[in-house]
Amino acid sequence: MTSREGAPGASGPSTIAERSLSDLASNPGLPLPARTRIVKELVDDLGGLPRRLVAEGRSPDEAGRRAAEVVLPAGPALQELEELARPRYHRLLAGFEARRVRAAERAALAVATLLMLGLAGGTLLRTGLLTAPSPYLWPVLGVGTTTLATILAKAFKLWIKGAHHRPRRGLRGIAVLAALTLGLGCAGALLDLVSLAGTLETTPTEGAELLTAWLVREAALVSTAIIFALSGALGWLALHAWITWVEQAHAEALDLTPSPTMESK
Amino acid sequence: MIDLWVVMGFIRYPLTFSSMVILALVLYSSVRLFEGDARALPMTRTWTDAVLFWGGFAFITGVLGTLLGIVLAAQSIEQAGTVSPMLVWGGIKVALYSSVFGLLVLAASSLAWFALHLRWRALASRETGSAHG
Numbered sequence: 001m002t003s004r005e006g007a008p009g010a011s012g013p014s015t016i017a018e019r020s021l022s023d024l025a026s027n028p029g030l031p032l033p034a035r036t037r038i039v040k041e042l043v044d045d046l047g048g049l050p051r052r053l054v055a056e057g058r059s060p061d062e063a064g065r066r067a068a069e070v071v072l073p074a075g076p077a078l079q080e081l082e083e084l085a086r087p088r089y090h091r092l093l094a095g096f097e098a099r100r101v102r103a104a105e106r107a108a109l110a111v112a113t114l115l116m117l118g119l120a121g122g123t124l125l126r127t128g129l130l131t132a133p134s135p136y137l138w139p140v141l142g143v144g145t146t147t148l149a150t151i152l153a154k155a156f157k158l159w160i161k162g163a164h165h166r167p168r169r170g171l172r173g174i175a176v177l178a179a180l181t182l183g184l185g186c187a188g189a190l191l192d193l194v195s196l197a198g199t200l201e202t203t204p205t206e207g208a209e210l211l212t213a214w215l216v217r218e219a220a221l222v223s224t225a226i227i228f229a230l231s232g233a234l235g236w237l238a239l240h241a242w243i244t245w246v247e248q249a250h251a252e253a254l255d256l257t258p259s260p261t262m263e264s265k
Numbered sequence: 266m267i268d269l270w271v272v273m274g275f276i277r278y279p280l281t282f283s284s285m286v287i288l289a290l291v292l293y294s295s296v297r298l299f300e301g302d303a304r305a306l307p308m309t310r311t312w313t314d315a316v317l318f319w320g321g322f323a324f325i326t327g328v329l330g331t332l333l334g335i336v337l338a339a340q341s342i343e344q345a346g347t348v349s350p351m352l353v354w355g356g357i358k359v360a361l362y363s364s365v366f367g368l369l370v371l372a373a374s375s376l377a378w379f380a381l382h383l384r385w386r387a388l389a390s391r392e393t394g395s396a397h398g
Contacts, residue, residue: 233322240311
């Protein structure tokens with residue numbers, strides 16, 4: 001937080017109350033929407049009180065300073081407010097050792113990744129597309145599953161853990177992984193085509209049969225890559241739009257004009 | 266026209282869905298960008314960019330529909346043994362419909378995105394100009 005120019009009657013940023021609001025607004029331990037909500041409520045409270053104090057006969061400067069000191073929490077009250085705004089996930093697991101919680105989270109993510117891989121492999125097996133698969137199908141499955149696992153981890157971090165310190169971190173990685181999955185699928189199909197051309201050069205009589213088999217194999221490869229890439233892209237869009245939305249709401253609550261380039265931070 | 270839509274098979278549903286999302290996004294973004302007190306907010310840009318995203322989504326979904334159509338056709342050919350080339354090309358033609366539809370949606374969404382993005386940039390440069398001036 002830089003300044004709250006819009007807070008009526010607020011005194012300079014050097015006051016204890018101003019500092020506590022500033023700390024609250026930038027506290028990385030609290031989710032961004034919770035910080036926004038608290039700041040909005042406090043600023044609303046702050047907005048009405050100075051007017052009443054002025055009506056009671058105090059000077060505008062003194063009314064603003066007094067209102068800020070009364071309304072904005074500090075010390076134990078601030079800690080209590082932060083505790084209330086903490087995500088339910090943290091409150092539920094408060095009794096457990098942080099190291100063990102982290103290990104359990106990693107294990108859960110690994111299990112979810114393996115389940116996704118199993119689901120994708122099972123679908124391909126059921127549709128008979130794994131009888132003679134392209135060798136490039138395995139890296140596509142690997143990178144595609146990694147993409148989905150990265151989205152899952154990011155969504156868990158943002159929406160369940162409420163860890164919003166540098167919320168955009170990892171978003172570009174998701175987009176790159178989704179594009180890489182699609183790229184791998186297309187490149188694999190192209191390399192298989194080169195290989196097919198080489199085979200047809202030596203055995204032209206089996207052309208029709210080989211071409212049909214190639215079509216099925218490559219269609220399965222590229223389809224798998226497309227499904228993973230589209231899922232990755234949708235996940236990226238959902239995370240990106242949500243982060244932009246909460247960042248803009250936070251900036252507006254702080255009376256900062258959201259800059260057109262804000263989301264590039 | 267309805268026959269063409271029906272013949273695309275299951276993939277017509279995600280294609281129709283993405284087309285409707287694009288339409289809704291274009292309408293919403295137009296209202297946000299052309300209203301009286303319009304501002305170049307980051308969220309407005311996200312909605313505008315989503316128009317292009319869903320256009321790309323529709324195109325790739327169309328390609329996926331073509332590929333799945335080819336897989337199904339090729340599996341049927343494998344089972345049947347020999348089929349007339351006319352039937353094979355007929356199948357490929359039908360499988361290509363979804364790609365063509367996806368490409369048309371991408372083209373339309375790209376044009377809409379370009380117009381909306383231009384307006385967003387005009388608002389952004391106006392805001393930057395007034396902030397510095």
